[in-house]
Amino acid sequence: MNDGDNTRTELDDAPPGAFRLEVANGAGSCWLRPGETVLKAAVRQGIRIPHLCMTGECGSCRCRLVRGTVRLKRDISSHVDAAALHKGDLLACQSEAQSDILLAVPGLSRGEDSGAPITTDCRIKSVTPLNHDIRLLTLELDKTITYRAGQYGQICIPEHPSLESAPRCYSFSSAPQDHPQTEVQFHVRRVPGGQFTEWLFAGDRAGHPLTMTGPLGDFGFRDDGRAVVCVAGGSGLAPIKAMLEQMSGLERAPDTTLFFAVRSQRDLYCMDELERLQSHWPAPGRLLVLPVLSSEAADSGWQGLRGFCTEHLERFCSLADTSFYLCGPPPMVDATLEKLQGHTPAHCIHYDRFFDRSHFSEAAA
Numbered sequence: 001m002n003d004g005d006n007t008r009t010e011l012d013d014a015p016p017g018a019f020r021l022e023v024a025n026g027a028g029s030c031w032l033r034p035g036e037t038v039l040k041a042a043v044r045q046g047i048r049i050p051h052l053c054m055t056g057e058c059g060s061c062r063c064r065l066v067r068g069t070v071r072l073k074r075d076i077s078s079h080v081d082a083a084a085l086h087k088g089d090l091l092a093c094q095s096e097a098q099s100d101i102l103l104a105v106p107g108l109s110r111g112e113d114s115g116a117p118i119t120t121d122c123r124i125k126s127v128t129p130l131n132h133d134i135r136l137l138t139l140e141l142d143k144t145i146t147y148r149a150g151q152y153g154q155i156c157i158p159e160h161p162s163l164e165s166a167p168r169c170y171s172f173s174s175a176p177q178d179h180p181q182t183e184v185q186f187h188v189r190r191v192p193g194g195q196f197t198e199w200l201f202a203g204d205r206a207g208h209p210l211t212m213t214g215p216l217g218d219f220g221f222r223d224d225g226r227a228v229v230c231v232a233g234g235s236g237l238a239p240i241k242a243m244l245e246q247m248s249g250l251e252r253a254p255d256t257t258l259f260f261a262v263r264s265q266r267d268l269y270c271m272d273e274l275e276r277l278q279s280h281w282p283a284p285g286r287l288l289v290l291p292v293l294s295s296e297a298a299d300s301g302w303q304g305l306r307g308f309c310t311e312h313l314e315r316f317c318s319l320a321d322t323s324f325y326l327c328g329p330p331p332m333v334d335a336t337l338e339k340l341q342g343h344t345p346a347h348c349i350h351y352d353r354f355f356d357r358s359h360f361s362e363a364a365a
Helices: 038-044 080-086 195-201 234-248 271-281 330-340
Strands: 019-023 028-032 062-067 070-072 089-091 095-097 100-103 116-129 133-143 152-156 169-170 181-189 207-216 228-233 256-262 289-293 322-328 349-353
Touching: 019 038, 028 038, 038 095, 062 330, 070 089, 080 089, 133 195, 133 207, 152 181, 169 181, 169 234, 181 195, 181 234, 181 256, 228 234, 228 330, 234 256, 234 322, 271 289, 330 349
Parallel strands: 019 100, 228 256, 228 322, 256 289, 322 349
Antiparallel strands: 019 028, 062 089, 062 100, 070 095, 116 133, 116 207, 133 181, 152 169, 152 207
16 A cells, blocks of 8 residues: 555565566556456555456456556447557556556655555444445544545445455445544445345444545536536435535535435435425525435325436436436446437546445456
């Protein structure tokens, strides 16, 4: 890591034929064995490149090649388009070095306006129900942290047989304070069969020790003067809510519409907080909160929007003149991206696919 406390290198005993990996701005360096992916080598030697699956399915290990040559093991166009690939963007889990390489890793390379990532011991302060399958997880950290709304942290359980070395990633669910803080919150959805969430939901976990690495990622609000539409699916509301809280503190917040996509009324949560943000949005802008239910019973009496968010976008905004922030399950994000294609400039679309183990193939689980 950037503070030098948690990055182990093996530069004194390089394997035969190895190449050197260096992460930009002093965030770490290590050796790459022949045929070893960049991500596998980094994880083996303690450089915490963000990742969830190591198989190319989640796209969370995306970074940029600054110098050197790599070979891609498979097509990565579902996460990195041709223009970005030409600029050097790649997936660390699908890249094998052909020379010494220098990488810029979002959330690891210094020079961004959030704090440098740390790894810290922490404890569970509380686990509070938000709805039937989402909990508010509050952690007390041993070290202070500075993050941006939209970023995330990686959580591990020390001495757990599988969860000590297999981090779970969750976005910070509240706007950062204006000073370094020692308490952070996340929205955690129960995933049937998911090791971490089954453990978390199984009993009273208050006081249990964890470790957290963060902040990571570069998702977040960019004030470009355009109207804003946020599309959040399920627990993908977490970073969107944090961003809305951040935006509500601006002197002139943009006109903003939130589409909150869930299956039914029982899946809605944080509605009181969203309504408070809506009623206190800085003038002359306005915030419009629109829950969209895809599987609500026809006779339930629900008076709000039904179906999918993509069916309602053009009713509430101009696709060409709006900046979009998308966060939620991959099918929702991908459907929205397809809807925006050809209408919204690519640089005005920002998204974060929320993966859990139910989204991975058997090989990735």
